[in-house]
Amino acid sequence: MDRATPTAAALEMAAPDAPLESHELIRYSRHLGLTEVGEQGQRRLKNGSVLIVGAGGLGSPSALYLAAAGVGRIGIADFDTVDVTNLQRQVLHDTASVGQAKTESARARLTAINPLVRVEPIDEELTAANALEIVAAYDVVVDGTDNFKTRYLTNDACVLLGKPNVYGSVLRFEGQASVFATPDGPCYRCLFREPPPPGLVPSCAEAGVLGVLPGLIGTVQATEAIKLLLGVGETLAGRLLLVDALRMHFRTIRVRRDPDCPACGTRELTALIDYDEFCNRAAHESDVGPHVPPPPTMGVQELEPRDLADRLRRGAPIELIDVREPYEWRIARIEGARLVPLSTFGAMASELPRDRELVLYCHHGTRSRAAAEFLVQQGFPRVWNLTGGIAQWSADVDPTVATY
Numbered sequence: 123m124d125r126a127t128p129t130a131a132a133l134e135m136a137a138p139d140a141p142l143e144s145h146e147l148i149r150y151s152r153h154l155g156l157t158e159v160g161e162q163g164q165r166r167l168k169n170g171s172v173l174i175v176g177a178g179g180l181g182s183p184s185a186l187y188l189a190a191a192g193v194g195r196i197g198i199a200d201f202d203t204v205d206v207t208n209l210q211r212q213v214l215h216d217t218a219s220v221g222q223a224k225t226e227s228a229r230a231r232l233t234a235i236n237p238l239v240r241v242e243p244i245d246e247e248l249t250a251a252n253a254l255e256i257v258a259a260y261d262v263v264v265d266g267t268d269n270f271k272t273r274y275l276t277n278d279a280c281v282l283l284g285k286p287n288v289y290g291s292v293l294r295f296e297g298q299a300s301v302f303a304t305p306d307g308p309c310y311r312c313l314f315r316e317p318p319p320p321g322l323v324p325s326c327a328e329a330g331v332l333g334v335l336p337g338l339i340g341t342v343q344a345t346e347a348i349k350l351l352l353g354v355g356e357t358l359a360g361r362l363l364l365v366d367a368l369r370m371h372f373r374t375i376r377v378r379r380d381p382d383c384p385a386c387g388t389r390e391l392t393a394l395i396d397y398d399e400f401c402n403r404a405a406h407e408s409d410v411g412p413h414v415p416p417p418p419t420m421g422v423q424e425l426e427p428r429d430l431a432d433r434l435r436r437g438a439p440i441e442l443i444d445v446r447e448p449y450e451w452r453i454a455r456i457e458g459a460r461l462v463p464l465s466t467f468g469a470m471a472s473e474l475p476r477d478r479e480l481v482l483y484c485h486h487g488t489r490s491r492a493a494a495e496f497l498v499q500q501g502f503p504r505v506w507n508l509t510g511g512i513a514q515w516s517a518d519v520d521p522t523v524a525t526y
């Protein structure tokens with residue numbers, strides 16, 4: 123496999139003055155008619171390069187559209203092979219490529235779409251040792267990762283190198299996208315400071331995702347990458363796109379750079395970190411969302427929102443704990459709750475009272491169930507999980523609580 127060896131390749135591509143040849147003018151004619159693209163923009167795409175981290179559900183549509191659009195160099199970083207369970211959403215691969223390296227399958231498909239594009243397979247795992255060298259070779263990064271280890275590595279490498287990081291994640295019926303690590307915008311760590319403690323994520327087994335959802339989010343990522351290369355429009359930098367495919371709701375919320383962010387704020391993070399694996403590689407499948415909900419666990423009792431409301435009305439001594447992230451807290455919260463985000467939960471847990479009943483909630487009740495299980499393991503005697511999370515609370519108890 124030829125590993126991307128950057129600068130030389132990048133310089134070789136950079137011939138901005140060379141006019142497009144006639145077969146290129148024909149191929150890209152629908153771009154040339156757009157004043158925002160035109161021949162100048164098409165040459166920018168041709169001289170541009172994008173690294174796609176992960177040739178899975180998100181990376182697939184991104185890669186297909188970036189190749190079709192004529193992005194000159196596309197790096198595909200993945201060290202997995204195609205499995206038949208991938209085909210439900212990873213549209214870059216097909217039945218005949220089951221068992222092949224994903225990078226190989228990707229190269230064949232992308233070259234078939236557009237032979238003018240140079241596809242660079244990077245058939246190795248991104249690590250603290252190689253991520254800076256790999257990321258440095260590209261103009262824009264598309265984060266299509268399926269695990270926290272690579273997601274934090276990708277973010278930190280982009281911040282350290284000043285490369286825009288087009289983020290996407292999907293889980294079940296929900297997805298998110300943003301553009302991180304631009305000169306003024308926030309980075310992934312501004313939203314999710316640290317990966318959740320390994321004890322909180324017992325396994326990533328089969329979280330599940332609607333197959334078309336990564337198609338939707340990955341296409342958004344391709345759109346953002348193309349806009350970044352062209353330098354047109356308004357990107358998602360400083361905004362987080364939230365998609366709920368079940369209700370087909372799209373919304374964007376403002377996200378700001380956190381001055382205390384160790385990556386892009388204080389800049390105390392000066393080297394990459396290899397976090398421990400959170401999932402065993404056997405479960406290294408589906409695309410995971412932010413702070414993946416683990417499967418249902420035993421030992422934690424469930425509390426229905428209506429029952430919680432009754433008990434609160436009767437003045438029961440309950441400590442209500444919201445384990446979502448700060449940006450979600452800003453969208454909506456249950457009155458009287460205290461915010462202890464999952465990303466800092468491990469450190470904060472010892473400060474929680476042991477003499478009161480603790481009721482934990484999150485968006486839909488899965489992250490809080492993991493946190494509750496963690497507390498039970500730490501010896502907390504009375505821990506409840508709010509069934510269905512704040513979404514169910516809004517539906518059953520208090521419709522003035524905003525849904526998202």
Ligand SMILES: [Zn+2]
Nearest residue numbers: 309312383386
């Ligand atoms: Zn940051």
